[in-house]
Amino acid sequence: MKNWQKMLAAAIACGAAFSASYVPAEAAYQLNEEVKAPTKALKQAAEIGVLKNENPAMANLANKDAIVVMTFGTTFKDTREKTIDATVKEIQAKHPNTKVVTAYTSHIIINRVKKNEGITYPTPEEALDQLKKEGYTRVALASLDVIPGMEYNYDIGVYHNYKDQFKKMTLGTSLMYWQGQEEQADDVTETIKALSTQFPKQGKDDAILIMAHGTPQVSNAYYSVIQAKIDEMGLKNVYVYTVEGWPNLETVMPKLKKNGIKHVTLMPMMMVAGDHANNDMAGAEEDSHKSILEKAGYKVDAYIHGIGENKAIRDLYVKRAEDAWNALEK
Numbered sequence: 001m002k003n004w005q006k007m008l009a010a011a012i013a014c015g016a017a018f019s020a021s022y023v024p025a026e027a028a029y030q031l032n033e034e035v036k037a038p039t040k041a042l043k044q045a046a047e048i049g050v051l052k053n054e055n056p057a058m059a060n061l062a063n064k065d066a067i068v069v070m071t072f073g074t075t076f077k078d079t080r081e082k083t084i085d086a087t088v089k090e091i092q093a094k095h096p097n098t099k100v101v102t103a104y105t106s107h108i109i110i111n112r113v114k115k116n117e118g119i120t121y122p123t124p125e126e127a128l129d130q131l132k133k134e135g136y137t138r139v140a141l142a143s144l145d146v147i148p149g150m151e152y153n154y155d156i157g158v159y160h161n162y163k164d165q166f167k168k169m170t171l172g173t174s175l176m177y178w179q180g181q182e183e184q185a186d187d188v189t190e191t192i193k194a195l196s197t198q199f200p201k202q203g204k205d206d207a208i209l210i211m212a213h214g215t216p217q218v219s220n221a222y223y224s225v226i227q228a229k230i231d232e233m234g235l236k237n238v239y240v241y242t243v244e245g246w247p248n249l250e251t252v253m254p255k256l257k258k259n260g261i262k263h264v265t266l267m268p269m270m271m272v273a274g275d276h277a278n279n280d281m282a283g284a285e286e287d288s289h290k291s292i293l294e295k296a297g298y299k300v301d302a303y304i305h306g307i308g309e310n311k312a313i314r315d316l317y318v319k320r321a322e323d324a325w326n327a328l329e330k
Contacts, residue, residue, distance in 0.1 A: 052330075061137045139328075141158065194315070205261060
């Protein structure tokens with residue numbers, strides 16, 4: 001047993017829930033059997049991967065299932081249809097006889113879309129309240145988040161606040177969650193491979209800058225893992241940077257100069273091509289990333305498409321939703 005596992009042995013033991021021949025979507029860790037009376041906090045600390053809760057008090061209720069797809073949302077109608085809506089349609093296609101609800105986690109975007117388009121998207125809480133009123137007893141929560149950052153924390157909060165109100169509830173992971181550790185899947189490499197299907201052909205003077213969002217939360221470290229995986233895969237002159245985190249554009253630009261780059265392609269690693277992609281990344285303003293790079297002497301092209309337009313990426317989101325559904329069905 002590794003040192004860090006030894007430190008936690010009194011509380012959590014590393015125990016594969018399945019055999020090594022199968023990579024589980026659910027947590028591969030369980031409480032040490034020597035812990036006879038774990039506290040609520042200890043149980044919660046041991047929950048990783050796909051979360052699942054069963055309410056014994058509702059065990060006799062008939063199964064009436066629903067899927068709630070949680071996403072930050074967007075006010076950009078065109079990209080919404082090609083990304084969020086397209087992904088939800090593919091999840092629905094997997095479950096034609098199951099109610100699938102799209103819920104926005106951004107309350108500001110909900111208000112703006114309602115004001116500008118007359119469309120009302122529920123918050124996850126509103127969606128679950130309505131499902132409960134309609135008699136649904138089992139709910140699979142799916143996330144369209146890219147990494148398990150602040151937005152995914154919202155998803156987890158929803159799960160914990162509502163899990164005891166239903167017979168059974170599950171929560172799937174974000175697009176990137178596992179990193180290949182402890183015989184788990186390598187979501188990061190899998191995502192980069194899917195993303196690379198939209199990369200332009202590169203010459204020795206070309207670079208691709210992938211713009212992520214960034215977060216003040218500790219999960220911002222995922223971007224270092226993403227860059228490490230990009231390098232490990234042998235993708236030359238491909239760099240990830242963030243709008244609101246680290247590394248930022250200023251962190252990456254010295255690498256471009258060092259490698260003699262003359263041409264840069266910018267593309268977002270966000271579900272939708274919204275304000276960040278259209279303005280921060282590719283806008284005409286002098287402080288946009290495109291303008292900054294052009295001022296520094298680079299030729300710049302912008303790929304203004306959310307990753308939800310990429311079929312290979314959508315397939316992964318559907319896969320994450322299926323993980324939540326399969327946990328519901330077990």
